[in-house]
Amino acid sequence: MVRVQGVHKAFGDLEVPRGVDLEISEAEVLCLIGPSGGGKSTLLRCVNLLVRPDRGEVYLGDVRITDPAIRPEWVRQQIGMVFQSFNLITHLTALKNVMLGLRKVKKVPPSEARARAVHELERVGLRDKLNAYPAQLSGGQQQRVAIARALAMDPKVMLFDEPTSALDPEYIREVLDVMTALAKEGMTMLVVTHEMGFAKNVADAVAFMDEGQILEIGTPEEMFDRPKHERIRGFVGKILG
Amino acid sequence: MSGRVPIPGSRRITRDLRRALRFVLAGLREHWRSVVGFAGLMMFLTALLFFLGSIGIVRLDVMERQWGSFGDPAFLSLLLSTSAYGCGFLVAIPLGWLRATGSRYFHRGRRIGVAVPAGGRKGLAAFAYGGVTGFVEVLRGTPIFVQAFIWFYLMIAVAPRLWQVFTIAGFLTLFVNTSAYQSEVFRAGIQSVGQGQVDAARALGMKPRQIFLSVTLAQSLRLVVLPLTNEWIALFKASSVLGYIAVPELYSRALDIGARFPIEGFVMVGLVYLAIIVPISRVITYVERKRRIPGLGTPIDIRRTRRTARPSTAG
Numbered sequence: 001m002v003r004v005q006g007v008h009k010a011f012g013d014l015e016v017p018r019g020v021d022l023e024i025s026e027a028e029v030l031c032l033i034g035p036s037g038g039g040k041s042t043l044l045r046c047v048n049l050l051v052r053p054d055r056g057e058v059y060l061g062d063v064r065i066t067d068p069a070i071r072p073e074w075v076r077q078q079i080g081m082v083f084q085s086f087n088l089i090t091h092l093t094a095l096k097n098v099m100l101g102l103r104k105v106k107k108v109p110p111s112e113a114r115a116r117a118v119h120e121l122e123r124v125g126l127r128d129k130l131n132a133y134p135a136q137l138s139g140g141q142q143q144r145v146a147i148a149r150a151l152a153m154d155p156k157v158m159l160f161d162e163p164t165s166a167l168d169p170e171y172i173r174e175v176l177d178v179m180t181a182l183a184k185e186g187m188t189m190l191v192v193t194h195e196m197g198f199a200k201n202v203a204d205a206v207a208f209m210d211e212g213q214i215l216e217i218g219t220p221e222e223m224f225d226r227p228k229h230e231r232i233r234g235f236v237g238k239i240l241g
Numbered sequence: 242m243s244g245r246v247p248i249p250g251s252r253r254i255t256r257d258l259r260r261a262l263r264f265v266l267a268g269l270r271e272h273w274r275s276v277v278g279f280a281g282l283m284m285f286l287t288a289l290l291f292f293l294g295s296i297g298i299v300r301l302d303v304m305e306r307q308w309g310s311f312g313d314p315a316f317l318s319l320l321l322s323t324s325a326y327g328c329g330f331l332v333a334i335p336l337g338w339l340r341a342t343g344s345r346y347f348h349r350g351r352r353i354g355v356a357v358p359a360g361g362r363k364g365l366a367a368f369a370y371g372g373v374t375g376f377v378e379v380l381r382g383t384p385i386f387v388q389a390f391i392w393f394y395l396m397i398a399v400a401p402r403l404w405q406v407f408t409i410a411g412f413l414t415l416f417v418n419t420s421a422y423q424s425e426v427f428r429a430g431i432q433s434v435g436q437g438q439v440d441a442a443r444a445l446g447m448k449p450r451q452i453f454l455s456v457t458l459a460q461s462l463r464l465v466v467l468p469l470t471n472e473w474i475a476l477f478k479a480s481s482v483l484g485y486i487a488v489p490e491l492y493s494r495a496l497d498i499g500a501r502f503p504i505e506g507f508v509m510v511g512l513v514y515l516a517i518i519v520p521i522s523r524v525i526t527y528v529e530r531k532r533r534i535p536g537l538g539t540p541i542d543i544r545r546t547r548r549t550a551r552p553s554t555a556g
Contacts, residue, residue, distance in 0.1 A: 050443060077446030087441035090537050091460045101445035104455060135536020146441070153445060 001026045001188045002157055007046050007056035009039075017043045018212035019056070024157070027186040031199040031220075034209040035235065040192040041084075043209070044159050047190065048079040060156070077105055080150030084162040086142040088134040094121060094145045095130040101153045120148035124178050140171025144178055151182075158182065160191040196239055200224055208232045261527065290508070304505050307498055311491070311513050318491040319517065321408070322480040325415035326473050332420040334458070336373050337427025343370030373424070380421035386482045389414040393486040411483040411490070419476050426468045430461030464538045470525045474518050481514075 004022040008015065016039030024030045032040045045051040047058055049065060049072040057066045065075045088097050098117035102108040108116070121130060124144040134142050143163055150158060160179065164172045176198050183189055183202050193199060199206050200220045207217040208229070216229055224240075227233050269276055294301035343366065380388070389411070396403065396410040403409060434457045442452040481492035491510060498506030 048444060050440060073446045073448055075446075076444055079444075081441075081444040083437065083441060083444075085437055087435075087437035089438050089441070089456055089460070091463055091534050100442070100455070101447070104451050105446040133535045133537075135534075149441075149445070 001028070001061060002047060002190065003057075003059040004043070004047065005057045005059070007043065007053045007058065009042055009046060009051055009053050011042075016212035017046070017209075020209075020212070020214055022207065022214065022217075024188060024190055026188055028204045029183045029187075029189045029191065029202055031203040031206045032190065032192045032209055033194070033196070033199060033206060033223075033235070034215075038210040039212040040209050041161050044081075044161050044190065044192055047157075047159060048076045048081055050076075050081075073105070077101075077153060078156050080153060080155035080158040082143070082146050082150055082158070082160045082163045084165050086134070086139070086146045086166070088142055088145055088149075090134055093131045093133055094126060094137065094148075097134070097145055098149045098152050101149065106153065116152055117148070120152045121145065123151070124148045125174070138171055139167045140174045143167065143171075143175045147175075147178055147182075157188045157190065160189065160193065162192050162194065164193070164195055194239060196224070196236065208235070264527070299504055299508075300502055303498075303502050304509055307494075307505070307509060310498075311494055311509065314489055314491045314494045315513055315517065317408075317489060318477065318480050321412055321483070321488070321490060322415055322473070322477045325412055326419055326423075326476055328416050329419035329423050330469075333423035333427050336376070336420065336424035337431060338453070339366070339369050339373045340377070340424060340428040341431035343367065343373075377421045377424060380418055381425070385414065385418050385479050386485070388418060389482045389486050392417075407487040410486060411480075411488040414483065414486075415476060415480055418479070419472065422472050422475075423469065426465050426472060427461065429468075430465040431457055433464060434460045460537065463534060466525070466529050470522060470529075474522060477518065478514065 002022075002024045004020055007017055007020045009017060016037070018039075020039075020043055022030070022043075032043070034040055042051055046053045046056075049058075052072075053066060057064055059065065060075060060078065063070065065072075088094075089100065092100065095114070095117050098120055099110075099113045102113035102116060103110065106113075118127070118130065121127060124147055126141060126144055126148070129137060129141060129145075132141075134145070137145065147163075163179065164175050167175065172195070176195060179189070179191070179198070180202050191198075191203070203220050205217060206220050206223040208215045208223065208227070208231075210231065216223065216227060216232055218227075223232065224236055227236065290299060291301070293299040392410040392414045393407065396406050396413070400406060438456055438460075439452055442456045447455075480490060483490050484492035484496055487493075491513060495506040495510035498509065500506075
């Protein structure tokens with residue numbers, strides 16, 4: 001579904017990622033783990049072209065989306081993204097946040113967009129928060145609105161950029177539950193996370209990324225129980241305690 | 242009263258008025274000490290005025306006679322500053338946008354390693370950025386008094402026979418000046434819309450123009466309501482300099498009356514400015530507070546402070 005080939009991206013002297021290859025097949029959940037600053041977020045942003053790679057190619061299905069002739073808006077419309085800091089539009093209610101892409105990008109008529117948005121918010125358990133503004137919601141609720149906003153666009157792939165890292169501990173569960181349900185429904189997901197429990201139980205594959213490169217990729221069992229690299233053993237051990 | 246047919250919408254207006262009245266009454270109940278203090282000062286000033294009148298320093302009869310002559314000048318002042326303000330508003334949005342997107346704001350993302358589109362502007366846009374910055378600096382860095390005289394003599398030199406040439410020079414003074422000030426308000430408003438929200442809109446597949454209109458501009462318009470109100474008030478007061486370039490506006494009345502009765506003239510014109518500005522600023526502040534969106538432009542997030550205040554009960 002998504003194929004990343006030799007992607008490089010430099011910010012000044014800092015080059016992350018440095019030649020990353022990655023493949024996610026349909027309905028697969030791939031978790032990206034690794035220390036901060038390792039290039040995980042940038043790699044994610046290269047997939048929906050929020051960042052254009054300096055070198056390398058990204059394919060969505062059969063389409064080479066790094067092709068300059070392809071409009072990035074067209075690519076992003078088909079890839080949902082959830083951010084660490086939720087990034088809801090402050091002046092719009094939960095409902096209007098979810099309707100935004102439907103109305104502006106897909107040009108869905110208002111009543112239809114509204115119905116779809118209500119449905120998506122229902123799915124993430126926020127039927128009673130339609131008219132709440134982001135500041136009136138808890139972090140967990142905001143992140144669920146953000147997930148609903150992405151899902152409303154019928155994405156082929158969902159990207160999650162540390163979706164629970166900015167949350168108070170009591171709100172992490174509700175977001176992970178929504179993501180787990182989504183994975184069970186067969187959504188293709190690329191998840192940057194420090195939630196090892198989620199990676200262990202939900203992911204089909206786990207990739208460890210550091211210093212701009214993927215060090216190792218495997219099933220959760222391989223990665224957590226018998227990783228080939230000492231680095232990974234140390235990292236996982238530190239996080240799991 | 243009873244036979245009046247309700248016109249459409251009138252019920253809503255009466256409801257709004259009733260709500261505003263309730264707001265005022267509740268305010269009175271809560272802040273009656275301040276109200277008494279305020280009224281006390283007003284009464285003292287009035288009494289002082291009458292005392293000065295009784296001992297012959299202020300001619301109350303002159304003031305009484307002159308009130309009527311403030312109508313037309315007040316209207317002209319309002320018309321000039323409001324029309325200049327409106328035109329300046331339209332010009333200021335693109336200027337503020339140029340300033341906001343051309344500045345370091347767009348580079349900022351690079352330092353923290355987050356992906357940000359196009360680092361700064363290039364080519365024509367860079368020239369435009371410099372030009373607009375110069376425009377803003379010149380107009381904010383010189384007294385409006387000086388600007389008024391430049392427009393005045395410029396207009397006389399260029400088109401001395403033009404209809405209402407002084408008033409037009411006055412309009413230009415206010416219009417160009419407020420464009421610069423308002424563009425800075427918009428620059429700040431646009432810059433305060435976080436990059437995160439823009440990223441989210443991009444990730445949905447929105448085009449840059451759509452993002453600007455329905456996220457950045459829509460949000461900054463709400464953010465700048467109060468600063469723009471301040472700018473209107475400042476402009477309305479600054480329009481008094483037009484009295485010196487022969488525009489028959491409000492302040493020129495003070496100059497006319499002041500030729501014989503200076504205290505009377507200036508006190509009266511001050512009262513007229515107050516009578517216009519205070520109600521308008523109060524109404525806009527009230528409306529802004531009632532229509533404010535939670536979390537937008539409010540410095541303190543009440544919910545968050547409550548949440549951090551009760552970790553002992555959680556878990």
